[in-house]
Amino acid sequence: VSFADAVSAVRPLDEDAMNAARDRHLRLTKPAGSLGQVEELGVQLAGISGACPPPVPEAPAVAVFAADHGVVASGVTPWPQEVTAQMVANFAAGGAAINALARQVGADVRVVDVGVAAELESLAGIEHRKVRRGTDDLARGPALSKDDVHAALEVGVDVASELVSESHDLLLTGDMGIGNTTASAAVISALLGVDAAVVTGRGTGIDDAMLEHKRKIVDRAVTRIATTTDPVLVLAEVGGLEIAALAGFIIGGAAERAPVIVDGVIALAALLAADALVPGVAAHTIAGHRSTEPGASAALDRLGLAPLLDLGMRLGEGTGACLAVPIVQSAARVLAEMATFEDAAVAHRPD
C-alpha cells in the first residue's frame, strides 16, 4: 500500500456503529456510565471497526522504528549515539523493556531500522528499511530533505499494512533514537505554534543546564520555520526518520481500520504531523499513556485525547502503549460479552 493510497483510504469513524455501542452500553448489566473511559473507548472501537460490538483485538503488534539524530552533536543528551544501535540489538535479543512488556500482553515486536547511523545489515531479527544513516543536525540546518520524509512515510504505511496482512488487529507505536525527544519537541512546537520552553523536557533525564541548552536549540530551529504549516516541511526541517515513519504508520493503520495505540512524546509528535496530513486521523488512535515529557501533554490536549494511563513513564520504545493493550481489549470485551438487563433478568433502576 502506498502512502497516497493510505491517505485516500482513511474514513471518518462510523457514526451508526458508535450510536449502537452507546445504546448497548445503556442496556448492559451495570449502572449507565459506570465504566467511565472504558465505555467511551468501546464506542471509539465500534467507530473504528464499523461494527457493534467491535471485534476484541487478539493479535497486537508494536512497530519500533529506530533512527539516529544529527542533533546529538549539539550536546542535547548525555547518551552516546551508538546506544541507538546497541538498543536495537537489545530489542532483537529480547532484553529491552519493550520486549518484557510486549510479552506480557502477547504483542509481537517488529523492529524497523528506518535510519540508524550504524550499519545493521548483518543484524537478524529486524526489518532493514533504512532511508538514510540518521538525520543532519537540526540545530545547523534541515534535518532531512522532503524526499527523505516521503520515503520514511512510505516505510511507515508499508509496515502497518504488512502487520495487518499478517492478521494483527491492534497496532502500537514504538520508537528508539538517541536525541529524539529534541526532534519531537521541535515538531510539536512548530505544529502547535507554542514556545519551545513549554514543550521541551528532560527526555532521558538531563540536568538543568542541558535542558536550558536543549530549549535554545529547539527554539532556534523552530524559528527557522515559523511561517510554514506544511507538515512534511516541518518533519524535514526539525523532525526525524522514526517520527516520519510513525506518522505513516498511524495513517496506514487508520486506512486499514485497525485501532492504533500511540505511546509517548515521539509518537505524539508523529500523530500531530499525521493529523495535519490527514485531518481527523487522530480519531483512529488511542493515547496509551501520558508521558512526563511536557510536549506529550501539549499534544494530547490539542488533539483532545485522554490517555489511558498516567504512570510517570518516559521510556518510549512503545512501553506505554503495551501497558494499555488489555484496557483496549477489555473495552471491546465489555460490549461483546456482557449480558443485558433483559438477558440476565436483572431489574433495572426505575427511571
Added chain:
Amino acid sequence: VSFADAVSAVRPLDEDAMNAARDRHLRLTKPAGSLGQVEELGVQLAGISGACPPPVPEAPAVAVFAADHGVVASGVTPWPQEVTAQMVANFAAGGAAINALARQVGADVRVVDVGVAAELESLAGIEHRKVRRGTDDLARGPALSKDDVHAALEVGVDVASELVSESHDLLLTGDMGIGNTTASAAVISALLGVDAAVVTGRGTGIDDAMLEHKRKIVDRAVTRIATTTDPVLVLAEVGGLEIAALAGFIIGGAAERAPVIVDGVIALAALLAADALVPGVAAHTIAGHRSTEPGASAALDRLGLAPLLDLGMRLGEGTGACLAVPIVQSAARVLAEMATFEDAAVAHRPD
C-alpha cells in the same frame, strides 16, 4: 487459617529485597526511573514476596463478596435490593462486567455469598458462606453485631488462604451489594474522622436530592460512634458483611505474602479497617484504580496509595482491580526479564 493466625503472620515488607530491586532498576537497559510508577510497583512486589526479582504473578483470582444492606430501606439508592441476588446469578452465569474483564486478564472469579438477603443455597457456581441475611438499617441502629463482623472477617481470611492454596498468586478484591456505597462512606468517614459530606458520593448515579439525603444518613450514623476508634465496632455499627469480609481477605492475602489489588470505594473502606486492625497491612496492597467516589480518594490519600488507573470508573465488582492486573505482572516482568547494561553491551550514560 483463622483470623488471629493471619493477623500474627503479617510481616513488614522485606527491605533487603526492596533494596535489591532498586539497585537492579538502575542496572537495567533504560534510563533510571524512566518506567515511573511501574518501577516503584516492582520494588513493592519484591518487598511483598521477599525476593528480587519477584515472581511474575500468573494466576490472579478475584473474590467477589456479596451482601445486602438494611439501609436501602432508608432510601439511599434507586435500585431494588433484589438486584444484589440477581447480579450474583449474573456473576455465576458469566455475564457481568467482572466476568468479561476477568477473562481478559485470565483471572478466576470466586463469588462468595457472605450476606445476601435472598436465599441462594440452590445457586451453583458460588461459595455459600452467608453470615446472616443482610445487615440491619444503619440509619436506625447498629448494622451488625461484633460477632457478625468477626464471622465475616473469618470468611475473608479463609477465602484468601483457600485461593492461595489453589496456587493463585495475585488476589483481587471484588464486591456486590445494593446500598454498599452508603455503608462504605460511613466506614470511611468514621475511620478517617472526616465529614460525611466529603466522602459520600453518588454511587451508582443518584440525583442531588437523594445525595443530600444519603449524606444526612451517613452523617447521623457516624455521629453515633464519634468517640470510638475500634475498627470492629465501626464495621458493626455502620459497615457491611462484604466490607468486613474484604478486610479479612486483605489481611489473609498479606499473611500469605500474596499481593492484593484493591478495587474501589468498598475495598478501600475495608482496607482502612484492615489497616486499623493490622497496622501496616496496606503496604501489601496495590490500588488498582481511583474510583470517582469521593471516599475512595480520601482513603487513598490517607493510606498513601497511588492508584494505577484513573478511568472515571465506579462500577465495583472488582472491575478496576482486574484492569490493573497486567500492569502488576509487567512490573515484575521488568525486573525478571530485562537485560542489564552489562549483559546487553549497551553503553551507559556517563555520570
